Amino acid sequence: MMTNKHIVVIDAITFAGGSKVATNTILTTIAVPAQRITIITSDPASWDKKFHIIKLWQPSWLAVKEQGVLYFLRHLIIALHVLFVHIWHGKINVAIGASSPGVDLSLYLAGKIINYRIIQLVHGPVSCSGTIARCLITADSVFYLASSFDSLTQCMTKKLGKKNTEHLLRGNRFKPFINGIAKSAWPSQCQYHTPKLLWAASLLKWKGLDFFINTISSMPLAMRPLTHICFIRPKKTAQAVSEAFLVKPKVYWHQQPTDLNTIRASCNIFVSTSQNEPFGLSILEALSAGLCVIIPKDNAYWDQTLCHGVNCIKYQTNDLNDLVEKILSLSGNLQSIRKIGQSGKQLSTYYQASHTYREINNMVMQ
Secondary structure (H helix, E strand, C coil): CCCCCEEEEEECCCCCCHHHHHHHHHHHCCCCCCCEEEEEECCHHHCCCCCEEEECCCCCCCCCCCCHHHHHHHHHHHHHHHHHHHHHCCCCCEEEECCCCCCCHHHHHHCCCCCCEEEEEECCCCCCCHHHHHHHHHCCEEEECHHHHHHHHHHHHHHHCHHHHHHHHHCCCEEECCCCECHHHCCCCCCCCCCEEEEEEECEHHHCHHHHHHHHHCCCCCCCCEEEEEEECCCCCCCCECCCCCCCCCEEEEECCCCHHHHHHCCCEEECCCCCCCCCHHHHHHHHCCCEEEEECCCCHHHHHCCECCCEEEECCCCHHHHHHHHHHHHCCHHHHHHHHHHHHHHHCCCEHHHHCHHHHHHHCC
């Protein structure tokens, strides 16, 4: 095992999110403190200050380009940052793509000049393109959430054919993983004396804030539980974004709060309205704090993992009336909130980061 290994992470996404939280946790669980970790990022605030943070510069008009010549120009500029780090901050041994090949393309471009191992993390479905397929084939290791497997397969099949893709996926380079929470960051236990709702996600439209606002607005005010909405506002994105800080009775808004743990502990019902969430780290955090989670029946990860009435409550996807009914029924029954919440908390103990990220850490430290 090498000592003083230099690990570089590329992060071209301009706002916080679950994939960054997961990558942060992966890096903090690496057991060898002598390793040097450099983060090249558009969003320095999202990363642990004990890492060496280098601000990523790219023209604002270029940051939203996701295809065509300008997309490649954008990643060539980011690749120059990687070369700079290699020259001025020491030889890079391992490069980690923290999101997906389409976002982390610069690592592969710089890798044509610098000899380092590439470990690619895939936190969601990938687009079917020749460029992404070449990155996946080039990476030394690819760790993917199970929800992204079909898209990975389709992408590589288009490039390699079905037989070669199946052979590649049977090897040791492609491995599934699940997210976890570090013991030091385990959420505080929630309260069970007053029903309170929590919604926590980014303002990206697919996270479903508009649907959630319509849901609570449909409830009689006297029956509506106090609600806390914690959100991340996306920056420099071409994706549709919901509006925040709408004036609603009994609703409290928090933009990227530093005291999220305290806010979460003051609630006891967590509502997810994301559509086909690849994993849902905020759901895991809510489970870990003992909140009763309400999730859609969308066949996503937590729908497949949790059991209705045992460790969660499920509602018909996009069915406002069904979600209203589930929230009102729960909020009038603190005993059910506690019972389901405690069952969910028990399940969450299997998601210790030291276990879930062990294979990734072992590969980084090879």
